[in-house]
Amino acid sequence: xxxxxxxxAQILAAVQDQAKAGMRTAELDEIARDVLARNGAYSPFLNYxxxxxxxxxxxxxxxxxxDAALHGIPGRYKLADGDxxxxxxxxxxxxxxxxxxxxxxxxxxRPADKRLIDVTRDALRAxxxxxxxxxxxxxxxxxxxxxxRAGGYGICTDFGGHGVGRTMHEDPSVPNEGAPGRGRRLxxxxxxxxxxxxxxxxxxxxxxxxxxxxxxxxxxSRAAHAEHTVAVTDDGPQVLTVLWPPNDPxxxxxQPPHSPRLTRHSCPASSKFSRLALDIDTDxx
Numbered sequence: 001x002x003x004x005x006x007x008x009a010q011i012l013a014a015v016q017d018q019a020k021a022g023m024r025t026a027e028l029d030e031i032a033r034d035v036l037a038r039n040g041a042y043s044p045f046l047n048y049x050x051x052x053x054x055x056x057x058x059x060x061x062x063x064x065x066x067d068a069a070l071h072g073i074p075g076r077y078k079l080a081d082g083d084x085x086x087x088x089x090x091x092x093x094x095x096x097x098x099x100x101x102x103x104x105x106x107x108x109x110r111p112a113d114k115r116l117i118d119v120t121r122d123a124l125r126a127x128x129x130x131x132x133x134x135x136x137x138x139x140x141x142x143x144x145x146x147x148x149r150a151g152g153y154g155i156c157t158d159f160g161g162h163g164v165g166r167t168m169h170e171d172p173s174v175p176n177e178g179a180p181g182r183g184r185r186l187x188x189x190x191x192x193x194x195x196x197x198x199x200x201x202x203x204x205x206x207x208x209x210x211x212x213x214x215x216x217x218x219x220x221s222r223a224a225h226a227e228h229t230v231a232v233t234d235d236g237p238q239v240l241t242v243l244w245p246p247n248d249p250x251x252x253x254x255q256p257p258h259s260p261r262l263t264r265h266s267c268p269a270s271s272k273f274s275r276l277a278l279d280i281d282t283d284x285x
Contacts, residue, residue: 001096001097001098001164001165001191001229001231001240002240003041003093003094003096003098004041004090004091004092004093004094004096004097004098005091005098005100005229005240005241005242006098006241006242006243007035007036007039007041007091007093007098008089008090008091008098008099008100008229008241009100009241009242009243010035010039010243011031011032011035011036011061011089011091012087012089012100012101012102013243014031014032014034014035015028015031015032015061015087015089016087016102016104018031019079019085019087019104019106020079020106020107021078021079021080021081021083021106021107022078022079023078023079024074024075024076024077024078024079025063025065025072025074025075025076025077025079026059026074026075026076028061028063028074028087029059029060029061029063029074032060032061032089033060036060036091039091039093040093041091041092041093042091042092043060043061043089043090043091043092044090044091044092044097044099044167044168045057045059045060045061045062045088045089045090045168046058046059046060048168050169052212053212053213054212055211055212055213057071057073057213058073059073059074060089061074061087061088061089062074062086062087062088062089062101063085063086063087064085064086064087064088064214064215064223064225065077065079065083065084065085065086066083066084066222066223067216067217067220067221067222067223068086068209068214068215068216068223069086069197069199069206069215069216069217069223069224069225070086070088070159070197070214070215070223070225071088071213071214071215072086072213072214073211073213073214079106080106081106081107081108082105082106082107082108082109082110082113083105083106083107084103084104084105084106084110084113084116084117084222084223084224085103085104085105085106086101086102086103086197086223086224086225087101087102087103088100088101088225088227089101090168095166096165096166097164097165097166097167097168098164098229098240098241099164099168099193099227099229099241100193100227100228100229100241101195101225101226101227102225102226102227103116103117103120103224103225103226104117105117112200112222113200113222113224115151116151116153116198116200116222116223116224117224117226119147119148119151119153119198119224120148120153120196120197120198120224120225120226121226122147123143123144123147123148123176123196123198123226124144124194124195124196124226124227124228126143126144126146126147127140127141127143127144127161127174127194127196128194128228128230128237128239129143129237130142130143131186131192131194131230131232131237132186132232132236132237133186133187133188133232133233133234134185134186135185135186136180136181136182136183136184136185136186137172137173137174137175137178137182137183137184137186138178138179138180138181138182138183139180139181140161140174140192140194141157141174141175141176141177141178141179141183142177142178142179142180144176144177144194144196145176145177145178147196148176148177148196148198149177151198152202153198153199153200153202154198154199154200154201154202154203154204154205154217154221155176155177155196155198155199155204156176156197156199156204156205156206157175157176157177157178158206159197159215160173160174160175160176160195160196160197161173161174161175161176161192161193161194161195161227162174162192162193163190163191163192163193164191164192164193164229165191172184172192174192174193174194174195176195176196176197186232187232188232188233188234189231189232189233190231190232191229191230191231191232191240192229192230192232193227193228193229193230194227194228194230195225195226195227195228196225196226196227197223197224197225197226198223198224199217199218199219199221199222199223200217200221200222200223200224201217201218201219201220201221202221203217203218203219203221205217205218205219206218227241228240228241228242229241
């Protein structure tokens with residue numbers, strides 16, 4: 001699954017490099033379409049319609065701005081200086097899927113936004129580090145949740161990580177909070193998308209826009225989202241949605257000594273909904 005993972009990484013890099021104040025989010029979608037076309041890949045997001053959605057998703061990436069956490073639809077909104085933008089994208093290539101997301105600010109970053117993004121990325125790193133053979137899904141969830149709660153952020157488990165392979169959303173679900181030692185045991189060969197998203201206001205509440213897709217914090221506070229597709233291997237977790245060398249610090253989980261280099265909703269404590277994955281050596285990261 002290295003191929004689609006690299007395409008996803010290229011999209012996120014291109015969007016982050018070109019996004020600027022005054023640009024419409026629809027233009028970011030065009031950038032993603034161009035990268036997909038150059039690689040002979042296509043988006044698993046376009047025309048996707050899970051059970052909660054009243055209409056198919058109309059774009060190739062999600063662009064969620066400020067209080068929007070997930071599933072924002074690219075459109076006529078013009079980015080402004082200081083906006084917090086989360087971009088989520090996927091790619092299908094040769095029958096395999098990759099999925100990843102990144103959050104960043106447009107222009108001048110607020111200190112609170114920088115901290116939110118950093119803590120969300122730290123939670124992703126903690127989740128990746130827990131993805132080792134013999135551990136359980138709950139160990140990943142607990143690692144993510146511990147970082148988010150320590151930061152004082154709201155966490156929702158209705159939408160979170162998931163298995164990835166031939167399709168974008170496969171079993172198992174990987175919630176962003178849970179009990180260690182619980183859930184499915186991790187075995188070599190399992191590929192999952194790990195994707196924390198936190199709410200700055202500290203409340204575990206969200207709402208869905210009238211478009212049926214965009215998920216926003218329930219209190220209007222800002223949100224951040226980070227995601228990688230990760231393979232569980234005997235040599236430790238391998239992050240697949242990266243360029244080489246990887247430029248995302250979240251793709252660099254801590255390695256043990258001598259290891260191989262490698263309307264409004266409240267959020268329940270567990271979730272049946274998930275999200276993606278690929279394959280690349282983290283040797284030397």
